[in-house]
Amino acid sequence: MTSRAVLIENVSLLGEEDGTLFLSDGLLADPASAPDDAVRIDGSGLVALPGLVDLHTHLREPGREDAETIESGSRSAARGGFAAVFAMANTTPVADTAGVVEQVWSRGREVGLVDVFPVGAVTVGLGGTQLSEMGAMAMSRAHVRVFSDDGKCVHDPVIMRRALEYAKTFDGVIAQHAQDPRLTDGAQMHEGVVSAQLGLAGWPAVAEESIIARDVLLAGHVGSRLHVCHVSTAGSVDIIRWAKSRGINVTAEVMPHHLLLTDESVRGYDPRFKVNPPLRTQADVDAVRAGLADGTIDIVATDHAPHPDEDKDCEWGAAAMGMIGLETALGIVQKTMVDTGLLTWAHVAQKMSSTPARIGRVDAQHGRPLTKGEPATVTLVDPALAWTVDPTKTASRSNNSPFGGIELPGRAVATFLRGAPTYLDDRFEGLFA
Template structure:
């Protein structure tokens, strides 16, 4: 039986102030004041915002196969420090997560570590090769209960394969999660196609290469009557296509990443591979469109696309470097900086786009993204919105160090994460007498 927790004077969703009693993994009481049971851990949350634990629909944990870059344990620790109570682990591991055996291994390892719930994402095609559908049914019926399938990092390019995948996942209420990239239009591409790429002499990744696949997949989803989720939207045109599809009643959802909401292709002028990501950083106009789309609900969620790399894969010339950047520990601070503090989102909106809706899309909303109310699972994130901090790669919990935010000041950060009543991250200042809880 876990130790009771009393969270005192928290600002629920950034609105009303209340205290919460957590017992046996659930929120037992929400009231103006609560008398702490004997032996309870008391957390003074004055000035803190309480949200349901965050749910990341797009995380790379690299295990099995690239434990030199990240492991389920180090990635889980980074997630807990970032306020996440659940992450969806992408399939592009070695071996690829295209069988029931691999997804069950990832799922069970996440449970063993216990810092976050790790939900495996199954591959759409065998070996991510785009030729034959994977064992979707076996993964869906496994102990991991997979509901999301993606060849992330590689587009499901063949429209026939994509249609068949959409038909298959429909049978168990799953979704195909697409990395939208026309491979023929992006061969050898290094960054966003535009004036900056021309000046730098780097091959361009045109916006239409994303937009054409988003449009195609929306039409396929409509034809089949199935669910498609578009990863890391990065262009104004993609936003307009998703908006059109939603107005048409197509079952399409979409995500934006913190880096596409903050950074632009101007960062590439440094030739620092920390800014090399797929899809690439775009223009300020695209960034503005993404922010507006998160605000009006066209973009459903914010997901990190946390992509750790070993040093040799980033500490090299731009063209040879791998795509991707870290995101789990900095996401909430960036969202506060560009969306909350600018008035685009409220904290209640943050709960929607970073907890409730991703849990629903991933079909784990019976466990995560639940209201902060009596009888609900005690998955809770406490945020100090007035705790500025400067990002340092060496201070991050991830095994990798490829953050593009080094030296950037963020306005706030998670100070406590609770998973089913157990603290998985706790700032020592909140409970100085507590031992054994990860800081």
């Protein structure tokens, strides 16, 4: 849909005071200047947030369009309240050259439902042995500032140091998938009581924590920016908290599934619960929630990882790791963090919009305040809307969600990207007909 003058009245701004938002010509404008023919939305009971930003999304295109495309992933993101997503580099071919990231960036612009920012690979082919063309990707039209071999760890400390030094020259950030491959060879789930009872090879917490400890020291040594992907253990939270206390420039993210689910979910051997890093213990869940609340963990990202049915509808050992999450993320954050009193909606705006935009260096256009003159990129949330997750009704091409049948509170009901509605639930669609 194209941008139209829209007046959103009686809406709770960041969950605090009620106000009115006027979306005009792609910007937020003075409500007093709204014309009589502006589309009027009654925002009573709704919360207005700046459009959400996901720093960690897998869109699979190019190469695995059977699982997801930039168009289907963008549609799913908009339905989840997102206005921008960072598309991870583990595509086919890998996004390790300026040509590939420009292809992803251009396709995102063509679709136009969310801003798609490509993440560049740290190493050629995600092989971990040779640095990619990070400088060329940074200078390309895609203006890449986030680099990650996500799905694989940059395990060699020399390569990691060089990557941190290289990225520093253009204010880039290395987003590390913290997993020591020697400690997780053949691992199937979190190493603990449940893995022992189920007879599945364990994935120890130290495999994550040891890489984070090494990398924060490297980042501190070279004075570069480090971002830790999908933090999942209590020990990881402690290490990141220590690093920040030392002034090391590290940021971190947690995934919605690590805020809600534990390794107990694996008892049924349902591959939908197979994810990397694995679901951990309740003590770990409590720790990452506390870390998100106190600012040790900076943001929530989805790690939306779509897979075709054949990659999940199989025995546990053969199943692919990962789960979709763009459309359930906001509801899980409300359930685990807002409704429990750990975060306010203003905090959610920081954790899911302004801070990921800043880390990704797109904060000139995303995560902006809901004030006059700023981009009209807005998400409307109905916190009272209880809904039951049905993975078959997602906009994604894949349905590998572990949350099917779970009731969640709150959902995005409208998403606007620079004034243009990219998602509207049934209550609003008729207004824009």
